[in-house]
Amino acid sequence: MSETPVVRLEKQGPIGVIIVNYPPVNALGPGVSDGIIDCLNQANADPAITAMVLIGDGRSFIAGADIRGFGTGRKRPPLGERTYDVLDRSPKPVVAAIHGYALGGGLENAMACHYRIAVPSAKVGLPEVLIGILPGGGGTQRLPRLVGAEAALDLIVSGRHVPAPEAKALGILDEVLPAGENLRDAAVIFALKMADIRPLPRVRDRTVTAEPALFEAKRKQIARRARNQRAPYACIEAVEAACTLPFDEGLAREQALFAELENADEAKALRYAFFAEREVAKLPDLPTDIQAYDFRKPAVIGAGTMGGGIAMSFADFGYDVKIMDASQDALDRGMARIRSNYATSVKRGSLAQAEMDQRLARIHPVPGYDDIKDADIVVEAVFERMDVKKPIFARLDEVLGPDAFLFSNTSALDMDELASVTRRPDKVAGTHFFSPANVMKLLEVVRPAKASPQTLVTAMAMGRRIGKISAMAGNTDGFVANRSRAPFNSEMVILLEEGCLPEQVDRVMVDFGYPMGPFAVGDLAGLDIGAEGRKRRAAANPNYRKLPIADKLVEMGRYGQKTGAGWYRYETGDRTPHPDPEVAAIIKQVAAEMGVAQKTFTDTDILQRLLFASVNEACRILEEGKAYRASDIDVMWLHGFGFPRYRGGLMFWADGIGVRAVYNQIAAWHQEYGDRWAPSRLLRDLAESGTAFRDAKPAPFA
Ligand code: T1G
Numbered sequence: 001m002s003e004t005p006v007v008r009l010e011k012q013g014p015i016g017v018i019i020v021n022y023p024p025v026n027a028l029g030p031g032v033s034d035g036i037i038d039c040l041n042q043a044n045a046d047p048a049i050t051a052m053v054l055i056g057d058g059r060s061f062i063a064g065a066d067i068r069g070f071g072t073g074r075k076r077p078p079l080g081e082r083t084y085d086v087l088d089r090s091p092k093p094v095v096a097a098i099h100g101y102a103l104g105g106g107l108e109n110a111m112a113c114h115y116r117i118a119v120p121s122a123k124v125g126l127p128e129v130l131i132g133i134l135p136g137g138g139g140t141q142r143l144p145r146l147v148g149a150e151a152a153l154d155l156i157v158s159g160r161h162v163p164a165p166e167a168k169a170l171g172i173l174d175e176v177l178p179a180g181e182n183l184r185d186a187a188v189i190f191a192l193k194m195a196d197i198r199p200l201p202r203v204r205d206r207t208v209t210a211e212p213a214l215f216e217a218k219r220k221q222i223a224r225r226a227r228n229q230r231a232p233y234a235c236i237e238a239v240e241a242a243c244t245l246p247f248d249e250g251l252a253r254e255q256a257l258f259a260e261l262e263n264a265d266e267a268k269a270l271r272y273a274f275f276a277e278r279e280v281a282k283l284p285d286l287p288t289d290i291q292a293y294d295f296r297k298p299a300v301i302g303a304g305t306m307g308g309g310i311a312m313s314f315a316d317f318g319y320d321v322k323i324m325d326a327s328q329d330a331l332d333r334g335m336a337r338i339r340s341n342y343a344t345s346v347k348r349g350s351l352a353q354a355e356m357d358q359r360l361a362r363i364h365p366v367p368g369y370d371d372i373k374d375a376d377i378v379v380e381a382v383f384e385r386m387d388v389k390k391p392i393f394a395r396l397d398e399v400l401g402p403d404a405f406l407f408s409n410t411s412a413l414d415m416d417e418l419a420s421v422t423r424r425p426d427k428v429a430g431t432h433f434f435s436p437a438n439v440m441k442l443l444e445v446v447r448p449a450k451a452s453p454q455t456l457v458t459a460m461a462m463g464r465r466i467g468k469i470s471a472m473a474g475n476t477d478g479f480v481a482n483r484s485r486a487p488f489n490s491e492m493v494i495l496l497e498e499g500c501l502p503e504q505v506d507r508v509m510v511d512f513g514y515p516m517g518p519f520a521v522g523d524l525a526g527l528d529i530g531a532e533g534r535k536r537r538a539a540a541n542p543n544y545r546k547l548p549i550a551d552k553l554v555e556m557g558r559y560g561q562k563t564g565a566g567w568y569r570y571e572t573g574d575r576t577p578h579p580d581p582e583v584a585a586i587i588k589q590v591a592a593e594m595g596v597a598q599k600t601f602t603d604t605d606i607l608q609r610l611l612f613a614s615v616n617e618a619c620r621i622l623e624e625g626k627a628y629r630a631s632d633i634d635v636m637w638l639h640g641f642g643f644p645r646y647r648g649g650l651m652f653w654a655d656g657i658g659v660r661a662v663y664n665q666i667a668a669w670h671q672e673y674g675d676r677w678a679p680s681r682l683l684r685d686l687a688e689s690g691t692a693f694r695d696a697k698p699a700p701f702a
Pocket of ligand 1: 024025064103104108127128133135136275279
């Protein structure tokens with residue numbers, strides 16, 4: 001069977017239609033750019049052709065360069081020989097006809113065309129900064145010439161996708177078609193109309209200027225978010241070059257900046273994160289032909305903080321959702337909290353009032369089980385106690401239709417035990433949202449032993465349909481995210497016993513790239529919550545390493561922001577953490593009572609004590625078959641704990657240090673501190689075989 005070429009030229013009267021066909025998103029993979037050049041040259045050499053259309057087959061225009069090709073030493077064609085240059089030299093007009101996405105090199109090709117038209121649902125953008133590089137196909141030089149320096153800075157430094165109507169208003173598109181109009185036919189008609197217009201409107205012939213202050217202001221504006229990163233600043237420099245240099249010199253500057261970034265650690269980490277976020281959706285031990293159930297009637301049980309946030313997640317993505325709670329008062333409070341959350345977004349300008357009203361209207365508070373009996377998916381989010389959840393699951397099992405799925409938002413309880421109180425254990429799974437549920441993107445799907453493949457696939461798909469990144473976790477204490485995080489949470493307090501202060505640890509972690517230090521995060525979440533979990537684990541395990549300093553603060557009623565004092569003290573109405581001499585005194589006193597030798601620590605000591613503890617636990621999780629991949633654990637750390645994305649994730653970062661070095665350090669701490677630092681078997685095996693964490697072969701899912 002003849003393979004459809006990745007790029008082909010079809011003639012429609014005097015119009016040459018150049019069609020890119022490189023599924024799934026028409027990335028500029030092997031042969032695509034050369035194919036476009038060949039077709040352009042053929043059409044320009046054909047006297048019967050007066051103009052061209054460049055269009056994508058399948059679901060999209062061109063979604064950009066093939067990211068898999070970066071960092072492979074792949075040779076890029078020299079300036080002057082790329083598609084953008086051949087388009088620039090074309091003596092006949094070329095119309096870019098856009099549907100789906102025109103991103104990165106895709107939009108850059110479109111901007112090197114003479115005209116650009118799109119369907120209303122199309123999106124365009126230059127997202128290169130999100131993978132640690134910058135537009136390398138002339139985008140930093142052409143976009144400012146189309147939309148002006150300020151708008152170009154916004155789009156290139158943010159990497160955001162722009163809907164077609166906005167792209168038209170900005171000047172990127174010449175036309176947005178009426179809904180339902182056939183793109184290819186409209187593009188051919190457009191090309192016929194423009195075929196004889198001369199001079200050809202080449203974007204490179206325009207000029208753009210800007211005040212230097214604009215770039216300084218942009219640098220100041222991104223300083224906090226772009227901390228420790230290079231690409232955002234390189235984007236600014238490239239746009240500045242578009243405003244200060246002739247086109248070809250600006251292009252050369254762009255190329256130099258691109259070359260500096262492509263193989264930098266930041267770009268490698270961000271490319272890794274991009275693919276890890278797609279890999280995490282794959283469930284290698286389940287049949288690939290299983291269809292997720294197309295749920296339509298979700299319901300949430302529990303109108304507390306989590307239940308309300310979960311209901312908002314459904315409403316935010318267009319689902320009508322019922323939220324049930326036993327007491328009307330709890331429902332009223334829950335709805336008030338939801339309303340207030342939306343109002344805050346409206347006040348911030350990130351949500352329109354009309355949109356808030358629509359979303360609120362989709363959330364239906366109901367008082368009883370009978371009101372949710374038609375639900376096809378239920379997410380339970382009540383108090384984190386098995387004796388509270390079990391009766392609810394048993395009752396739901398009675399009330400709901402036989403095909404309904406029962407999910408629990410529990411963050412650590414045994415999902416097998418919860419499933420056992422129902423007659424449908426095959427339809428039960430954990431769906432662990434992270435707080436605040438309507439904001440955090442991670443959804444941990446917890447896999448009980450009896451869950452059917454369709455239940456797991458449906459839970460994963462449910463997350464994606466409400467904007468989450470779903471990741472599969474084994475049914476183990478703390479599942480995967482919190483279990484891998486637990487040693488970090490202990491080690492940070494143990495460091496205080498040895499002479500650290502909360503503010504020192506927080507500074508190290510913020511300098512590393514976290515948005516907030518872990519002690520400040522504890523104060524935000526509430527120290528009393530962690531205490532509950534420590535009590536439960538200490539009761540279950542006599543060897544459990546207690547944290548007397550943390551326990552003492554809770555005994556003193558220092559729960560954090562909600563009590564005005566925790567690890568830090570807070571002024572009334574102000575959430576700024578202030579180091580508290582009283583906490584320093586408590587630390588000193590408890591450490592003395594424990595007889596812990598005091599030390600001084602470098603920033604690296606602190607960073608590695610926290611993160612290596614979690615790397616070791618992550619290896620245990622993999623060797624027990626509770627996660628599919630090390631990169632899944634990275635996705636959880638990126639989207640559950642705010643691990644800095646430009647470092648790839650916990651395990652990717654550890655690979656940067658090297659398995660052997662990590663193992664040696666953990667083995668040394670094992671000598672010094674005893675069992676809590678015993679290297680996991682997998683870590684030892686990886687170190688002996690010289691295998692990277694991200695190439696670890698975990699045990700089959702258990
Ligand atoms: N390269 C390689 N593979 C890609 C890809 C790309 N650019 N985009 C998507 N894929 C794969 C993806 O890994 C997945 O594979 C499948 O396609 C479906 O993707 C020169 C240098 C277009 C918005 O950054 O944002 O151009 O898992 O699940 O949710 O200046 O894909 O099926 O095996 O994400 O519908 C700039 C990146 C590149 C766009 C579609 N372009 N892609 O989202 O599908 S750099 C980008 C996306 C560049 C120039 C520079 C999204 C999407 P698999 P998906 P989706």
